[in-house]
Amino acid sequence: MTENVKQLTLLSDFKTESPRPLWEQANSLEELTEIITACRRCRLRDGCHQVVCGEGNPKADIMLVGEGPGKAEDEAGRPFVGAAGRLLDNILKAVDLSRSEVFIGNVVKCRPPGNRLPLPDEVKACEPYLRAQLRIIKPKIVICLGALAGKTLVDPSLRVTRDRGQWVDKDGFLIMPTFHPAALLRDPRKKRPVWEDFQSVIKRYDQLKA
Numbered sequence: 001m002t003e004n005v006k007q008l009t010l011l012s013d014f015k016t017e018s019p020r021p022l023w024e025q026a027n028s029l030e031e032l033t034e035i036i037t038a039c040r041r042c043r044l045r046d047g048c049h050q051v052v053c054g055e056g057n058p059k060a061d062i063m064l065v066g067e068g069p070g071k072a073e074d075e076a077g078r079p080f081v082g083a084a085g086r087l088l089d090n091i092l093k094a095v096d097l098s099r100s101e102v103f104i105g106n107v108v109k110c111r112p113p114g115n116r117l118p119l120p121d122e123v124k125a126c127e128p129y130l131r132a133q134l135r136i137i138k139p140k141i142v143i144c145l146g147a148l149a150g151k152t153l154v155d156p157s158l159r160v161t162r163d164r165g166q167w168v169d170k171d172g173f174l175i176m177p178t179f180h181p182a183a184l185l186r187d188p189r190k191k192r193p194v195w196e197d198f199q200s201v202i203k204r205y206d207q208l209k210a
C-alpha cells in the first residue's frame, strides 16, 4: 500500500474529520486501483481470484465499460481477455484503435460466480469505483458494452436492443450504448449494428480531436 493510500486509510478512520469515502479522495488511477484492489464491499470478492480494476491509457479519450470479469479475466487479472475480449480487440483494430489508446473497465470489478449478471446490490457497491475512474480519466466518449453498463451509466430503463447506437450526453460524457461482444458471439447478426456504432464513435472522436 502506498504512503498516500495509507494516509487516506488513516484519514477515513476519523469520519467526522474526513467524511468523504476513500475513492473520492483518490487523485490518481494508481491510488484508486490500490483502493479497489483492497475492497471487500460486496460478496463477489469472496468468490473470485482477483479484482480486475481495468487497464489502458489513464488519460484516454475513449473508455469502454463492460459488465464484469469472466473466468478468463478473473484468472488473468485483466479485462476482456477471453473470447469476447478477442472479438473486442478485433473491433478496436478495425476502427484503428488500440488497447493502449483507450481504457477498458467493467461495472463490477470482481467475477460473479458462474458468470451470472451482477446483482443490484453488487452493482450499487461497486458503481462508485467506476464513477471515480471516470472522474480521474475524464474520457470524452464512453462506450457502454451491454445492457448493464448502459443501465448503470445512462438510465436504469435503458434497453440495449432499443437504445444502442444513440448518443447520450450525460454527466459531461458522450455515451454510446451498444451490444456486449459476448452477445455478438451468441448472435452474429449483431455484428453489423455494433460496427455501425463504432463507426459513429470514430466519427465523433475525430470531430472532437479536430
Ligand code: SF4
Pocket (backbone or CB within 6 Å): 036, 039, 040, 041, 042, 043, 044, 045, 051, 108, 109, 110, 122, 125, 126
Ligand atoms: S465487486 Fe466491487 S464492490 Fe464488490 S468486492 Fe469487488 S471491488 Fe468491491
